[in-house]
Amino acid sequence: MGFLSEAMTSLDQTGASPFTESIILATICGRALAHKQQSSVEHIYNNDPQHFWDRHDWLDTMLKMRTENLLLHHSSTTVYADCMTLFVNMIAQTTVLYLCQVIESMTWNADEYRNSIIEFKQRSLVAAQEIVNLSRSLSHLSYFKVSHLRRNS
Amino acid sequence: MQDPKRDSQKCLQHAMWTLASSLSTQLQHIQESLYDCTRHALTSLESNDNNAEFADLDHVQARVLLLIYEFMRTNHQRAWISAGRCIRLVQLMRLYEVDSVENVKRQHNAADPEDWIRIEEKRRTFWMVYSLDRFISIRHEWPLAINEQVASFSDIVIAMCSRLIQSRSQPVSLAPRMNSRAAGMCKWVFSPKP
Numbered sequence: 268m269g270f271l272s273e274a275m276t277s278l279d280q281t282g283a284s285p286f287t288e289s290i291i292l293a294t295i296c297g298r299a300l301a302h303k304q305q306s307s308v309e310h311i312y313n314n315d316p317q318h319f320w321d322r323h324d325w326l327d328t329m330l331k332m333r334t335e336n337l338l339l340h341h342s343s344t345t346v347y348a349d350c351m352t353l354f355v356n357m358i359a360q361t362t363v364l365y366l367c368q369v370i371e372s373m374t375w376n377a378d379e380y381r382n383s384i385i386e387f388k389q390r391s392l393v394a395a396q397e398i399v400n401l402s403r404s405l406s407h408l409s410y411f412k413v414s415h416l417r418r419n420s
Numbered sequence: 421m422q423d424p425k426r427d428s429q430k431c432l433q434h435a436m437w438t439l440a441s442s443l444s445t446q447l448q449h450i451q452e453s454l455y456d457c458t459r460h461a462l463t464s465l466e467s468n469d470n471n472a473e474f475a476d477l478d479h480v481q482a483r484v485l486l487l488i489y490e491f492m493r494t495n496h497q498r499a500w501i502s503a504g505r506c507i508r509l510v511q512l513m514r515l516y517e518v519d520s521v522e523n524v525k526r527q528h529n530a531a532d533p534e535d536w537i538r539i540e541e542k543r544r545t546f547w548m549v550y551s552l553d554r555f556i557s558i559r560h561e562w563p564l565a566i567n568e569q570v571a572s573f574s575d576i577v578i579a580m581c582s583r584l585i586q587s588r589s590q591p592v593s594l595a596p597r598m599n600s601r602a603a604g605m606c607k608w609v610f611s612p613k614p
Contacts, residue, residue, distance in 0.1 A: 271568075286547070290551055293553075294554070294568060300558050300564065301564070362558075
């Protein structure tokens with residue numbers, strides 16, 4: 268594992284630390300933010316909505332990839348018991364909700380994307396439920412590791 | 421006999437104490453005064469034009485810890501301003517070029533090359549500020565300050581940390597002073613994986 272550009276597309280995560288995963292998730296968050304800003308501009312200029320969906324699909328695929336990778340290389344106990352892994356998982360699920368919010372902030376004139384929108388709303392309901400599950404597991408973790416998360420949650 | 425602490429080291433120590441007290445069960449009552457001391461120390465460090473410690477890794481780390489404290493405890497607007505200072509320091513020190521070809525050559529040819537622990541500290545400090553920029557920005561939909569282009573390519577490695585974690589025979593207390601219970605996210609960053 269070397270540079271960020273390689274790490275983003277690599278699934279060879281056998282030695283990757285949760286800190287590395289958090290950097291990758293932070294990059295995806297940054298791109299999600301840029302996606303929303305770009306979409307607002309494109310909407311004003313009535314650009315082809317396919318650009319929106321291309322970016323959205325890329326972000327969605329990356330989030331699925333990182334989440335599956337996390338579950339593959341950490342046991343289900345670790346995912347809910349290790350604070351950093353929990354944090355990374357929460358960020359991933361929160362970004363899914365953010366992408367749903369971006370879809371809802373746009374006006375869709377045609378029915379062309381109706382199925383994609385419904386499907387993604389369903390995905391974000393699952394993400395919301397996962398965030399609830401992850402939040403519940405916070406109460407079982409050491410105070411010193413998660414007190415700041417608890418206070419703000 | 422130990423060398424006297426530099427100003428930037430004192431700032432870092434105060435920042436650690438501030439964060440530690442905010443997360444402790446018994447020392448919550450002193451966090452505000454520690455926070456004020458830390459801010460005062462940092463202002464003093466930054467006001468001195470002749471201070472060689474201005475663009476110093478300890479200064480950046482002190483600012484990062486204070487940013488985390490402010491984001492958790494005080495208002496987000498103040499934290500956002502602090503984030504700006506952290507990011508500017510990182511850019512001033514060009515921490516995103518730690519692994520650039522020129523820097524690697526310079527290290528290789530230097531009579532007294534930089535310690536590998538110090539280099540890894542620089543990487544982790546950069547990635548910490550990079551991640552915080554994104555997490556804080558998406559929270560409030562504020563514009564990003566560190567361009568992804570700067571971090572993506574050949575000038576800074578993302579994951580020396582994973583190599584270090586794999587080689588458990590090496591002591592990985594990269595910055596023992598950071599290995600404080602109270603450092604929250606920072607603790608995990610700077611401590612070896614169990």
